[in-house]
Amino acid sequence: MQIDVPLINEVQIGPRLNAAIEHNRRGEFALLLSLLSADARDMAQFQFQKELSTDEKLQKQFDLPPKQCLIADLSAKDIVVDNSAVFSEQGKTAFQLQQALRPEALVIRGNESMAMTEALSNCDLTTRLRQRGQLQSPAMQPMHFAEQLAIQRHLVSVLATA
Structure with a gap:
């Protein structure tokens, strides 16, 4: 049994199966069924472009607009x-x-x-x-140890008189 018109993918098999049933051609019907894959993912309508991500594939398949910025x-x-x-x-x-x-x-x-x-x-x-970086922190100048001691002595004298 040979098919007169070559089949490219599974989408073309549907009308051919209908014609085989209508004209009672059991051999062609059996041959066409044997050409189908057992796994539905092998069929042409489920083949996507391999380089796209899943989101891009679905967006392209369903003609969705770009994602809204959140x-x-x-x-x-x-x-x-x-x-x-x-x-x-x-x-x-x-x-x-x-x-x-x-x-x-x-x-x-x-x-x-x-x-x-x-x-x-x-x-x-x-x-x-x-x-937010709109106001600069005041810059701290490092003080020498002797200056710090002098300021502390001055503060002690101020607190002692108070």
Whole structure:
């Protein structure tokens, strides 16, 4: 038994099986079934490009948009996407279109973790600025041991008179 038209992959076997059943050609039907692999992963519709990661393969297969950024870093030099002006000027539909084209991050904050952000919110302004590198710590000049002794003697005399 020979097949008159060559088969390239399993997708082409479906119509050929239907035709073999319809015309009562048992030999062709058995031959076509024997060509199928027992493992479904060998079939053409399950073959992906090998060099892509699983996420990229699924994104390509289902025509998904790029992943939405979860956290935008305000301290970075990149411009943070802000679609609020589109919403206020053009309305809800234009905002949804802009959000689909250039999605905003779900959370916008600096480069600190959430725990550090909570801790810094309880600190004074000087500590927050110093942590973010916007305020320099005062430079300490090393003192000679003799100078330290002189300052301590002076403080002892001041405390003794008080």
